[in-house]
Amino acid sequence: MTRIFALLLGFFSLTAPAIAQGIDYERLDQRLTQLSREDDMVGLAVAVIEGGEITFARGYGVTAEGEGPVTRDTVFRWASLSKGVATSLVTKLAMEGRFSLSDTLSSFKTSLRLPGGGEQTATLEDLMAHKVGVVSNAYDTMLEDGADPAEIRRRLGTLKVVCPIRECHSYQNVAFDALSEIVEQTTGLTYAAAAEIILFRPLRMSTASTGRAALMSSASWAKPYTARRGTALPIQQTVKEPYYRVPAAGGVNGSILDLAQFARAQMGLAPDILTPDTLTVLHTPRVYTPREQSRLRNQFESRMQDSRYALGWRVYKYDITGNRVVGHRGAVEGYRSLMLFDPELDTGVVALWNSSARRPVGIELEVMDMAYGLPPHDWMKIDGGSAGAAN
Template sequence: MNRAASRALLVFALAAAPWAQAAAPASGPAPGAIDAAVRATVERYKLPGIAVGVIEDGKVVYARGYGETVAGSGDPVTTRTLFKIASNSKAMTASVLARLVQQGRLRWDDPVVKHLPQFAMHDPWVTRHMTVSDLLVHNSGLPEGGGDLMLWPEPNLFTRDDIVGGLRYIRPAYGFRAGYAYDNLLYVVAGQVAAAAGGASYEELVRRELFQPLGLDGCRVGEFGLAAAGSVAQPHTREGARNIAMRRDGATVPAIASAPAGGIRCSLDDMLAWAGNWLAPNDAQKAWLGDAQRAELWKARTPMPISAQRKRWDGTHYYAYAYGFRLADADGAWTVSHTGTLGGMYSMMMLLPDRRSGFVLMINGDGDRARSMLGEVLLKLFTAPEKSLGVAGYADALAKPPAGAAAPAKPKLPDVAARKPVPASEMRAWLGTWRDPWFGDVRLCPAGDGVEWRSLKSPKMHGRVAALDGRYLLHWDDIAVDIDAWLDFSGSGDARRLRMAKLDPEGDFSSDYEDLDFVRVGACD
């Protein structure tokens, strides 16, 4: 069987899966159980703030904020507090495109170049054949997180046109439509396709086609004034026993190129209204997006790997990406979900369409494990309360491998504190301006008694070069900016090259240094 036929058979099988119509437990979660789980989560992980809402049979039965927008400020998180929803923005971008398809302004199978003639991937054949649909389903061949350094840390000077133009220089990691690797850049391209087809900027389209008709009055996209937005949660990192606010907003929050992939902010009230539109749409919401396009958004498109943990906890048999949503079975129930992760902000929206129920949670701290654990506890309240391990059980399971299983091998990382500054005289052969075709120019030049690495288009990315274990290490001036990186030089004269790699090879894939390939193009002067 060829790949196309195999993929079509899998999609059909997922759509017809018998568990999609499985009977759900008759009773929903009690507010007291929800509150107890959230409080225990906050205590276990020492979260600065969290907002949690639950929908049962189409009605909001629980909505509450806990903690503070900024640790120690006394400013409480409420149901109106804005959070960065990060990659939960993807479903909103896909929905804007669905609106344009419904209006006849574009088709899912339109070639991208029909709307963006300047669009190009590394392979010309892929350029010609990539469709609007392909932009949304993470099977393009791009490496995981490829090009994310053009998006984060934010804000930066990369435009969406820069991103569209840079794609052609990012080498594929696998064949087009031959696998799954999560990417963000193509959602930015999708936003540009929407703008071209819709005759307005991405931000204006989101407000016009989504926020206004669905009454998501608190959501923000693009530039906005912090004071006028009301309560706004700030991201935090954990330092010892303290939550420290980081990457705090200024008086004016700027528009960011990454918005279609992960740049929208919403309150819990807004996210519950958004979730309700999918679970129990009223007549106006059905007119906003009809059954045909709702079905298109929730068709399984790209199979995703199923983790051992997901199999163990939920008995999951299938897991697939749709248009901005993830589809899976859990305890025999059909789920539609997504998560969001963005430097000190974590979110989750989990829907159980067959029982018109679901939940939303948003955290403004180091909340990776907290999100996974609380998400599982809340899911089990709907699908299999008798199987739940509870907050302590799931938290303990995340902290250690299951009985009989070996802990995954972790690379031994060098002690960054042992690094030694490198004088400019030692790096004379490597000083100058270096250029990567998609990331642009960086300057590696003397600064004080050492050498500084500084990006021209990502101003927050600057740090000092040090020596560690016989290699050059780039240590960021603000460690919250990114993961430290190795610098590897080669060649001589006009053939000098600079490659980079994460100090921690298992670090966040958005620190995609390995895709960079710098050549020296000039001196420091």
């Protein structure tokens, strides 16, 4: 643990951190109002945490055409932000002595098989950092076509390796969800119940849940929309089931207030639930992610650099300021999500929206630029620019 803490301390101390400058909430509200009126938008919810407090939480647009407005209690899918929930849950269990993150995957009774018997070498930590050596998003299409996730995990062993275990980052969904099997075996609970009892309830996340039925039974929930072919105009879809069947990878729902509460916990503001040592383990970078860095360069110029992956979280250097920021983004059909925060300043932003629009990805930079006192920039591409690169 001492070694991991030293690594993280050095990683976050490469340059002196910037001083928080304060967020212009009037400007932010104006920008988000303008964004919500774009043709590719339906509903949007955004919250800001500044100095450890939730200082802004608002909804924009509607839950569906002809239906009610999005509020700060409206429930959305969190998509791949679910991975941070899973790794927080697993790391918390590890810190309690249930198992070790250095245990090999073969020491657990999961359905996951890796090429050449790699499950006997790869560790739980490797899985959470996407370093298991199979092609990115392996067999996601099979999942989307209705195949059983456990059967898909068994078939992963027939693939060729793209790199030796621990030597490259290859993002996974079906393989990653072996975490849900480990949680269930360790706790004797369903994954949904474990998440509720160990994280959601203690963090007072009143709308957070897993599963399709839980989303659709919420008092206010946003319906999914995707772009019509050949146009940015969105069309309503049904809520798709496949990624709910890999709950550790993409199965969580919740409101923007609950997502903000979860962000505060990641900042260390719920130390009785996620201890400082737990967060050190979660946020220590394990691997450089060149594909993510290339995507960021194309979309955000040089604003975020040195892209690395920790355990269910991405870690970046925020250009100019030198600060390190932590976050993740998510996307499933009809929904998008994001979180980005500076753990030294206890300041960050979360956003949820129910369309395939790309513009809202720029929210995270516009808010963090304000926090660091940087000049305004149209990262959301709503002042006459293009919509930007894919999420």
